[in-house]
Amino acid sequence: MVFLTKRGAFRHALLLSSLLILASCNPFSRGRDEKTFRVNIGTEPPSLDWSLATDHVSFNVIANLMVGLTEFDKNLKPAPVIAKSWDILEGGRKVVFHLRDDVTWSDGQKVRAQDFEYSWKRLLNPKTASEYAYILFDIVNAEEFHEGKVTDEGLVGVKAIDDWTLEVRLKHPTSYFLSITTFEVTYPQRQDIIEKLGSKWTEPDHIVTNGPFLLSSWKHENEIQLRANPNFFLGKPAVEQVEMVMINEKTTALGLYEQGQLDFLDNHSIPTLEKPRLAKAPGFRHVPQLRGYYYGFATDRKPFDDTRVRKAFSMAIDRSVFPKILHGGELPATSWIPPGMLAHNPKIGPLYNPPEARRLLREAGYPDGKDFPRVTLAYNTDEEHKIVAEAIQSMWKRNLGVLVRLENQEWKVYLKKLQSDPPHIFRLGWGADYPDPDNFMKLFTALSGNNNTRWKNSRYDHLLELAAREMNEQRRIRLYNEAQRILCEADAPIVPLFTTAETTVLNPRYTGLEYSSMGRLVLRHVRLKESIQSPPPAARGRDKSA
Amino acid sequence: MARFLVKRIVHGLAVLWVVITLTFILLRITPGGPFDRERRLPPEVMANIEAKYHLDEPWLKQYGRYLRGILEGDLGPSYKYLDRNVSDIIADTFPTSALLGILALSFALIFSLPVGLCAAATRNRWADRGCVFLATLGISLPNFILGAVLIWFFSLKLGWFQAGRWGQLSSVVLPMITLGAASFAYLSYLLRSALLETLSEDFIRTARAKGLREINVLFKHALRNSFIPVLTVLGPLFAALVTGSFVVEYVFAIPGMGRFFITAVADRDYPLIMGVTLVYTTVLVCANLLVDLLYSLVDPRIKTH
Numbered sequence: 135m136v137f138l139t140k141r142g143a144f145r146h147a148l149l150l151s152s153l154l155i156l157a158s159c160n161p162f163s164r165g166r167d168e169k170t171f172r173v174n175i176g177t178e179p180p181s182l183d184w185s186l187a188t189d190h191v192s193f194n195v196i197a198n199l200m201v202g203l204t205e206f207d208k209n210l211k212p213a214p215v216i217a218k219s220w221d222i223l224e225g226g227r228k229v230v231f232h233l234r235d236d237v238t239w240s241d242g243q244k245v246r247a248q249d250f251e252y253s254w255k256r257l258l259n260p261k262t263a264s265e266y267a268y269i270l271f272d273i274v275n276a277e278e279f280h281e282g283k284v285t286d287e288g289l290v291g292v293k294a295i296d297d298w299t300l301e302v303r304l305k306h307p308t309s310y311f312l313s314i315t316t317f318e319v320t321y322p323q324r325q326d327i328i329e330k331l332g333s334k335w336t337e338p339d340h341i342v343t344n345g346p347f348l349l350s351s352w353k354h355e356n357e358i359q360l361r362a363n364p365n366f367f368l369g370k371p372a373v374e375q376v377e378m379v380m381i382n383e384k385t386t387a388l389g390l391y392e393q394g395q396l397d398f399l400d401n402h403s404i405p406t407l408e409k410p411r412l413a414k415a416p417g418f419r420h421v422p423q424l425r426g427y428y429y430g431f432a433t434d435r436k437p438f439d440d441t442r443v444r445k446a447f448s449m450a451i452d453r454s455v456f457p458k459i460l461h462g463g464e465l466p467a468t469s470w471i472p473p474g475m476l477a478h479n480p481k482i483g484p485l486y487n488p489p490e491a492r493r494l495l496r497e498a499g500y501p502d503g504k505d506f507p508r509v510t511l512a513y514n515t516d517e518e519h520k521i522v523a524e525a526i527q528s529m530w531k532r533n534l535g536v537l538v539r540l541e542n543q544e545w546k547v548y549l550k551k552l553q554s555d556p557p558h559i560f561r562l563g564w565g566a567d568y569p570d571p572d573n574f575m576k577l578f579t580a581l582s583g584n585n586n587t588r589w590k591n592s593r594y595d596h597l598l599e600l601a602a603r604e605m606n607e608q609r610r611i612r613l614y615n616e617a618q619r620i621l622c623e624a625d626a627p628i629v630p631l632f633t634t635a636e637t638t639v640l641n642p643r644y645t646g647l648e649y650s651s652m653g654r655l656v657l658r659h660v661r662l663k664e665s666i667q668s669p670p671p672a673a674r675g676r677d678k679s680a
Numbered sequence: 681m682a683r684f685l686v687k688r689i690v691h692g693l694a695v696l697w698v699v700i701t702l703t704f705i706l707l708r709i710t711p712g713g714p715f716d717r718e719r720r721l722p723p724e725v726m727a728n729i730e731a732k733y734h735l736d737e738p739w740l741k742q743y744g745r746y747l748r749g750i751l752e753g754d755l756g757p758s759y760k761y762l763d764r765n766v767s768d769i770i771a772d773t774f775p776t777s778a779l780l781g782i783l784a785l786s787f788a789l790i791f792s793l794p795v796g797l798c799a800a801a802t803r804n805r806w807a808d809r810g811c812v813f814l815a816t817l818g819i820s821l822p823n824f825i826l827g828a829v830l831i832w833f834f835s836l837k838l839g840w841f842q843a844g845r846w847g848q849l850s851s852v853v854l855p856m857i858t859l860g861a862a863s864f865a866y867l868s869y870l871l872r873s874a875l876l877e878t879l880s881e882d883f884i885r886t887a888r889a890k891g892l893r894e895i896n897v898l899f900k901h902a903l904r905n906s907f908i909p910v911l912t913v914l915g916p917l918f919a920a921l922v923t924g925s926f927v928v929e930y931v932f933a934i935p936g937m938g939r940f941f942i943t944a945v946a947d948r949d950y951p952l953i954m955g956v957t958l959v960y961t962t963v964l965v966c967a968n969l970l971v972d973l974l975y976s977l978v979d980p981r982i983k984t985h
Contacts, residue, residue, distance in 0.1 A: 181762040188717075263732035265715070268722050281724045336763045354764070354772045355935030356846055379845060381933035385828065386844045389836050395845065546712025546948055553720070562718060583720040 169374040171644065171660050172395065174387045176402040178355045178380055182336040184318045185257045188265045193318050194655045195358060195378060199343040201368075202321040203231055203250065203300075204312060210424075210474060210569035210651070212312040216245060216322070216344075217300075226307030226605050231300040231315075237367045239324065239342045247294035249322035254292045255279075256328070257319055266319045269567065272311060274303045307603045309610060310570035317568045346371045346658035356380060360657075372646070372661035388412075397641040400649065401462065404637050406518060409461040417640040420463025421649045422633060424472045424566035426574065427464075429511070429526070429629040432556040433589040437507055442498040444626040447559075449484045449491035450533035451526055456632045459521050463635035469618050470574060472633040474651050476607065477571045477614035483622040483630060488533040495534055503535025511538045512557035514548040519561055522631070552586045560586065563634070566652060571614050572602050578621060578628065589627035594620045688972065692965035699961045700750070700954065704743055707950050714759040714948040733759060746954065755958070756951035760944070766955035770937060774959060776846070777924030777936035783852065784860030785921050792864050796871025801898060803876060811868065818865025827858040827931040844933040855932040859925055863917055867910060874906035881905075907978045915971040919964035923956070 179192040184200065187193055204212040214220075217231040237245040254273075257264050258280045271277040274291030278284040291303030304311060314320060324342050328335050335341060338349045346368070347360035360376040379396070381387040387403035390396045396403075404412060412418050431438040431447075438444055453466035465473060468483025492502070500506045511527065513519040523540050530536050538559065543551060552560060564584075566573050575598055576582060580590040594617055601613040622630060638649050646659035715721065715729050730736040734745060749756055755766035799811035834854060835843040842850040878884065879902050887897050924938020937956055944952040 178761065180760050183763055186762045260728040261732070263725075263729045265717075265721055265725060265729065267725050267728070277724070280728065333757075333763050333765075353847075353935065354769070355939075356933075379933070380935070381844045382939075383844075383931050383933065386831065386931060386933055389831060390844050393836070393839070395842070544712075545946065546710075546716055549716040549718070550711040550713075553716075564719075583722060 253323035416642040446494035509558040513561040587627040773937040781922030787860035788863035792867035800875035915968040
């Protein structure tokens, strides 16, 4: 037996307790539940009320808690979910949805047509003050109800005929209306719950949902836990639980993924400089998004009031460099409607042609960029926007002999500047709310609040009106082709640069994760790969090579 | 004493009012509004949103409404986190920041005391130079770099501590060190300077001449008299640490209040900015009051009036 002095015993106890603390702190010393799938959503979702949500973080949570009338399929066409079928009547002015009768809320009640009627009218109600109220303005009296000109909500053209039939009356034939029903803001809601609990109805103890997962807990600014809904009408998801953590710092999130503490990361969690390294990892991929990135010209300001100057600037950009400098799988674009969407046409738009660009500039009175006025290219402060702006600045200098001044501003200041006094050239992007070209092309109509170029073309506006009412797909495509030629070739108020892609990395032990081109994270088909489902206990550690 | 307290509380309330008013004005004149988006909203939609949050009212009316709300304990709804009001957000996040801040301050105090003492006692020798180097390093090293280095080494390389996933014991250690490092360095430096000054005083020479042991001179006579400058900075330091740090909370994914000092401004979430500013100012005023009270305990020559 070894006797220790008092001081020696103290030292040994201290050493032993330190080792024990360190051992307990080591995340690798604990096993982990393989039926829990862990993703980083980056930040706190601003709202889980789908009438108020506006951002991708909120929608990514909501998309796993709820389903609606339809969802878009792999071809971005609306496919039935709660609506088992629909009739388009009166030449497209009336749509009648026939609902499934086996869809239940998480408290056991059936999902009925009245829940849709309530939700849509709540979205339109001026008191709700929803940012997406305008999405339903094609419905009879919807805009008037939102403006307060119609106060009787019974006059709004959405009505539950019975528990399983929803009738929608439209102001005019609306070709893209079914696409709108894929959008989360049109999902049903429970009047009894919302009116009883007010803004607190989205908390885990109160919220009532109908989707593949249920909200178990929501630790604000920290993590959200979902558990599989055993009564989901399309089948219980394979993973029992989902942890959605909120880690804003990309390097920290990547570190946790590489430690095996997270199973999935997207663009918001992967540092740009790490993308080339991660590209070699299993489970890495780029998912093209319905999101365009463009430069706009202030067409009412010299020298960009001259179409030849705008075209010259557009032709002097070699768009193939963007995926090489951004490493994000960007798809160079010369036309505005993104790949995957109806009427996407890569043949539209100016090709990279420096001699022709110089000729146009010379014709406009600026041979080799001589006497070209001092112009500014503005973007909101962001590392990737800076990389793009610097690349384009150097191309314009090289190909046109014009040196533009770069200016970056804080986001809200930048937005204010675009509204009040747009700079000569500015950066913006646009992501689809619903997968239809109308959502993209309407941006540049004369009356659009989002048209910062101040460009107007009545033929363009007319073509879009026709396309919105045209129910025949081929004729719609032809109309959008003509409109795109005006937008990207003839008048060129904007320079489409690329469509973005989402960089994602999935733990190779899992499969079935869907990251849609609308930026939605769909987890209901996620499962462990079959070869991994029954590993021997000794092999249950995490794969750190991912 | 009672008169002193009443006077300081009245002063504190005046400071709070000035801070609230200035913050309110600054927010209104900053370009960009809370609902300005890349996807600009139709005018009728924007009008309903502004009506809901009373942003369509004149500034003076909004100001009056806000002051009334404070008196009734209602800090208003957040413009960003639409399901929650500012009081809920602060109630959820402030305890986390306060816990981390208290741990960081304790870390700073516990380690700065021996380092400051050691440096002062070994003036101009290698130990002193080592302590001064450590303090200079702590002050000059930005905490986002220190945080990144600690994560890289202790979390990614050694796997001892977890970075992120707040709530587990192992996730507290690195942010505590990162947040407390600069305070530790500053307090060590301050204590060393104060001790050196005290050690050159006549009464210390007298104590030594009487034959007191150096350790007794240091602890019984010099240390107590050197606490005053340390105590002076403890008030603002406490307020800064317990109300959270954007960088540390961002790097370590801590669900605290500090991040809102930056993100709420970027979002132009007026009520949330006002709320966190109000909390910070209140903590600062209270901490300074406490420090003033502690002065008289440390040095009975200082009276609280």
